[in-house]
Amino acid sequence: MISSLRKYVPVLDWGRRYDRDALQNDLIAAVIVTIMLIPQSLAYALLAGLPPEAGLYASILPIILYAIFGTSRALAVGPVAVVSLMTAAAVGQVAEQGTAGYAVAALTLALLSGGILLAMGVFRLGFLANFLSHPVIAGFITASGVIIAASQLKHILGVDASGHNLFELVVSLIEHLPETNFVTLIIGVAATAFLFWVRKGLKPMLISKGVKPRLADIAQKAGPVGAVVVTTLAVWIFGLSNWAGVSIVGEVPQSLPPFTMPDLSLDLVSALFIPALLISIIGFVESISVAQTLAAKKRQRIDPDQELIGLGAANVAAGFSGGYPVTGGFARSVVNFDAGAETPAAGAYTAVGLAIAALALTPLVFFLPKATLAATIIVAVLSLVDFSILKKTWTYSKADFVAVAATILLTLGFGVETGVSAGVILSIGLHLYKTSKPHVAEVGLVPGTQHFRNINRHEVLTDPNLVTLRIDESLYFANARFLEDLIQDRVTEDCPVKHVVLMCSAVNEVDMSALESLEAINERLRSMDVQLHLSEVKGPVTDRLRRSHFLDELTGRVFLSQYDAWAALSGKGPRSDLAAAQ
Template identity: 75%
Template sequence: MDFKSLGRVLPVLDWGRDYDRHALTDDGMAAVIVTIMLIPQSLAYALLAGLPPEAGLYASIRPIILYAIFGTSRALAVGPVAVVSLMTAAAIGDVAEAGTAGYAVAALTLAGLSGLILLTMGILRLGFLANFLSHPVIAGFITASGILIAVSQLKHLLGVKASGGSLPDMLWSLLWHLADINSLTLLIGVASAAFLFWVRRGLKPLLVQRGFGPRAADMGAKAGPVIAVAFSTFLVWLFGLDQHGVAVVGAVPQGLPPLTLPSFSPGLIGALFVPALLISVIGFVESMSVAQTLAAKKRQRIDPDQELIGLGAANIGAALTGGYPVTGGFARSVVNYDAGAATPAAGAFTAVGLAIAAIFLTPLIYFLPIATLAATIIVAVLSLVDFAILRSSWAYSKADFAAVAGTILLTLGFGVETGVSAGVILSIGLHLYRSSRPHIAEVGLVPGTQHFRNILRHRVLTDPAIVTFRPDQSLYFANARFIEDHVFARVQAGGPVRDVVLMCSAINEIDLSAVETLEEITKRLKEMGIRLHLSEVKGPVMDRLCRAHFLRDLTGKVFLAQYDAFAALAPDTVAGDQAKPVMS
C-alpha cells in the first residue's frame, strides 16, 4: 500500500504532512474555546442520558482523538450530543434502571454496538444509505426531539421527580408532581436559563460596546455556560443550598477515563441492536450534514465512507473508556469552525483540555446544581426546534409535509425510538411512492427544431397516428404497472393511433419486472393493431435489453434519436415543418 492509499485509510497522514506553526496556533485557540464550551455541555448531556456526569467528560476525550486520526472533516467536533443522549436514555432505560451498574454497562454496550455498525458500514462503503433519510423528515425528528429534551429537563428545573418517554407522559407526570416543586431549585434553574438566553443574544454586543474585539467578545459569549455553572455552584456552596433540597452533582471521580469493557451478553446485545442501529444512522446523518456544510465553506472534501469509519472508531473508543454513543455535534462544530480550527488536531487538543479538567477540576463541581445543567440543556436544544420546516414543506410538497408532520407527531406522542423508526419508514415510503408514480410526458416536435417537448407545456407538432411517451424515471417493479396503465389510458382500441414510441432519454435502468411489463404492453398493442417503438435508449439499458426476449418480440423499431422516429413514422408532418419559411 502506497502513502496515498494509506492516507485515505488514515486521513491524519494526509493533513499531518503539511501541519505547521500557523495551523498549530489556530487549532490551539479553537481548542481553548471549544473546551470551555464542552465542560458544562458534556456534564449536561450525560445527565440527559441518565448517566453520571463524568461519563460526559469520558465520552469527549478518547473519541475525539480517534476521530482526529480516522475522520476526514477538519472542523467536526465529536462527542455527546443532545439527540443521541436522549436516544441513549430511551434505549437503555428499557433494559436497566438508571443509576445502577447495569445501566452504565448497557451504555458502554450501546456505544460498542454503534461503533461496530458504523465501522461495518464504512468498510462495506454503505455511506450512501444515509441518503434514504430525507432532510425534511430528519428536520422533523430533530425538532420533536428538541421539544422532548426540553420538557424532560423541566423536572430538574422544578426540583421534582417525574418520568415518561413521550410528551403526554412527561406533561402528565409533571402536572402530577407540581405540588412538590422546590422553590430554591426553581429560582436557580429559571435564573440560569434566563442568563443563558441573554448570553446568546446580548453578551457579545455588550462586550463589543465595552471595547472588546469581535473574537474576544465571541469567546466571552461562548463562555456563558461556564459563568452560569461557576456562579450557581458558588451560591450553593456558600449558602449550603444542598441542605435545603437543591439537587447537586455530588462527588465526581477525579482522573482520566478508565479502561472499560462492554457486555458481551447475547440477550443485552439483542435488546440493544435495533436502538444502536437507529442511533448510528441518525448520528451519521447529523454528523455528515454538519461536516459537509462546514467543508463546503473551505472547498474541502468529505468522504462519507471514511466518516463512517471515523465515527465508528470514536464510538468504540467511548465504549472502552467509560463513555456512551457519540457523534459530530452541530453547535460545537460551528464553534470549532468559527474559532479558526484548521485541522482535526483541534479536536485532539480539545481532548487534552478535557483530560486536564477531568484530573484537576472535578472536585470543584461537587456543589454544581442539577438545575443549572438542565437550564444549559434547555437553552441548547431549543435552537434545534424549527417549525418553519412545516410551513416550507406545506408550500412546496404536501407529501413532504405529511412525512414531516407524521414524524413530529409520532416522536412526541410515542417517544424517540418510534419517531426515528417512523422517520426511516416515511422517508423510504415517500421515495417509493414518488418513484412508483413517475412523471410521464406526451411529447411533440418543437417547430423548426429536432427537439421534443411536453404537449401540455409547449406549442409542438403532433400526428394523430403517433403517440410518444417520455417517462422521466428509470423503470422498475414499483412503477411498471403505472406506466402500462398510462399507455392504455391514452391509446384506445380502434382509434387513429397506429404507433406508440417510448422515448427513453430519461431512463437509466430497466429491471426484469419492467421488461416483462414492456413485453405485455407490446403484446396487447399488437392485438390492437398498434406497433411499439423505442428511441434514445442508453447504452447500458440496451445491453440489458439485448439479454431478454423483448427486442426479438418488439413489433416496431429501436431508433437512435426521437427525431429519427418521428421522421420515419410521420414523414408528411416533418416534411411540412421543413417546408415552412424560417421567420427572422
C-alpha cells in the same frame, strides 16, 4: 502500501506537515473548546441519565481516536444532545437509571454503535444513511429538541417526573407541580434567562461598549461557565443544598477515564442492536453534514467512508473508557472551527484539557446545581427546534410534508426510535408511490421546430394514426404495470391509432419487470394491429435492451430522435414540417 495506510489513518498525512503556526492555532482553539465543553459534557451526561463524569470521559479518548482516523480537520467529537436522548431511551428499556447495569448498558451501546459504524465504513455502506431523508431528520431533531427541553423541566422545578413520551412527561410534570422547590426554580429560571441573554444580547452589548469582536465572541462562548460558577458559589455560600433541598451534582470521582468493560451478553446485545443502529446512522448523518459544511469553507475533502471509521473508532473508545455513544457535534465543531483549529490535533489538545479537568477540577462542581445544567441543555436544544420545516415542506412537496409531520408526531407520541423508523419507512413508501404513477405526457410537434411538447399544454401538431407518449420516469417494477394499463387504455379508446411511440429521453433504467411489460405491450399492440416504436433511448438503456430479445421482437423501430419517428410515421409527412423548420 504506505499511501493506502495513509488513506485509512489520515493522521499520517497531516501529521508530517505539522508546524509551529498550526500548533499555536490548534492550542488556542483547544482552550476555548475545553472551557465550553466542561459544563456541556456534564449536562449531556445528565440528559443521558448517566453520572456527570461519563460526559467528560466520553469526550476524552473518543476525541483522540477521531483525530487519528477521521478526515475532518475541525470536527469535534463527543456527547451531543440528540444522541444523549436516544441513549437514555435505549438504555432505559434494559436497566433502571442510577444502577450499575445502566452505566454498563450505555458502554455496550457505545461499543455496538462503534462496531456498526466500523462495519459500515469497511463495507462501504455509508449510503444507508441516505435513507434518512432531510425532512425526516429535521422533523426528528425538532421533536427530539422538544422532548429534551421538556425532560429537563423537572430539574428546573426540582421535582421527580418521568415518561416515555411527551404526553406522559407533561402529565407527570403537572402531577408533581405542587412539589416544586422554589429555590431550585429561581436558580433554574435565572440561569435559563441568563443563558438566553448571553446567546442573543451579550456579544452586541460588549461590541457596542468597544470590546473587540473576537473577545466578545469568546465571552459569549464562556457564558455557560459564568452561569456554572455563579450558581455553584450561590449554593455553596448559602448552603442551599442543605436547608433548601436544591439538587446538586455532588461527588464526582477525580480520575482519568477508567478502563471499562462493556457487557456483551446475547440478551443485552440483541436488545440494544436496533437502537445502536439508529444512533449510529443518526450520529453519522449529523456528523457528516457538519464536517462537509466546515470542510467546504476551506476547500477540503471529506471521505464519508473514512468518517464512518473515525466515528466508529471514537465510539469503541467511548465503550472502553466509561463513556457512552458520541458523534461529531454541530455547536462544538463550529466553535472549534471559528476558534481557528487547523488540524485534528486541536481535538487531541481539547482531550488533554478535559483530562486535566476530570483529574483535578471535579471537586469544584460538587455544589453545581442540576438546575443550571438543565438550563444549559434547554438553551442549547431550543436552537434545534424549528417547526418551519412543516411550512417549507407544505409549500414545496406534500409527500415530504407527510413524512415530516408523521415523524414529528410519532417521535413526540411514541419516542425517538418509533418516530425515526416510521419516518424512514414512510419516506421510502411515498417515494415508491410517486414513482409508481409516473408523469406521462402525450406529445406533439411544435410547428416549425423539431421539438415535441405536451399536447395538453401547447399548440402542437398531432396525427390520428400516431400516439407519442413521453415517459418522465425510469421504468421499473413499481410502474411497469402502470404503463401497460395506460397504453392499453389509450389505444383501446382510439381506433385509428396505428403507431405508438414511447419517447424515452427521461428513462434512465429499464429493469427486467419493465422489459417484460414492454414485451407484453408489444404483443398486445400486435394483436390490435398497432406497431410499437421507441425514440431517444439512452445509451446505457439501449446496451441493456440489446442483451434481451426485445429489440428483435419489437413490431416497430427504434428512432434516435423523436423527430425521426415523426418524420417516418406521421401521415402528414416529414417534408412539409422540415420545410417549415428551415
